[in-house]
Amino acid sequence: PVAVRIAAGNIRLNGVATLVRAICAAGVDDRRFAVAGGFDLIVANILAGPLVGLAPSIRRRLAPGGTIVLSGLLVHQANRVVAAYRAQGLRLVRSEVREGWVTLTLTLR
Incomplete structure (x- = not known):
C-alpha cells in the first residue's frame, strides 16, 4: 500500500494519470488486471x-510485442530470473546494473 501511494503521487506529478494506474494486489491474477489484449x-x-x-x-498479462521491465534484483539473482522468463517465451533485450542492483528488460520473441 505504501508503494502504491507513492507511485500514485508520482503518476500525478508526471501528468500521466490518464495513462497509468497504481493498484495494490496480491498478484497479477487479480481480476483488475484482466485487460483484453494484455498490457504493452x-x-x-x-x-x-x-x-x-x-x-x-x-507472461499471460503481456500483450503481443509487449515489454516487461523487472527490477529489485541483486546481480547474482539475474540469471535465475532471466531463465524463468525465457521459459515463458521472452527474450532479454537489456540488462543494466546500478550500485549492485539489476534491471532487466524483456520482450516476447
Whole structure:
C-alpha cells in the first residue's frame, strides 16, 4: 500500500494519470488486471523469488510485442530470473546494473 501511494503521487506529478494506474494486489491474477489484449508494458520492482514465481502469470498479462521491465534484483539473482522468463517465451533485450542492483528488460520473441 505504501508503494502504491507513492507511485500514485508520482503518476500525478508526471501528468500521466490518464495513462497509468497504481493498484495494490496480491498478484497479477487479480481480476483488475484482466485487460483484453494484455498490457504493452509491465513493470515489476520486487524480489527475485516472487518474480520467478510470477513469470507465467506476468507472461499471460503481456500483450503481443509487449515489454516487461523487472527490477529489485541483486546481480547474482539475474540469471535465475532471466531463465524463468525465457521459459515463458521472452527474450532479454537489456540488462543494466546500478550500485549492485539489476534491471532487466524483456520482450516476447
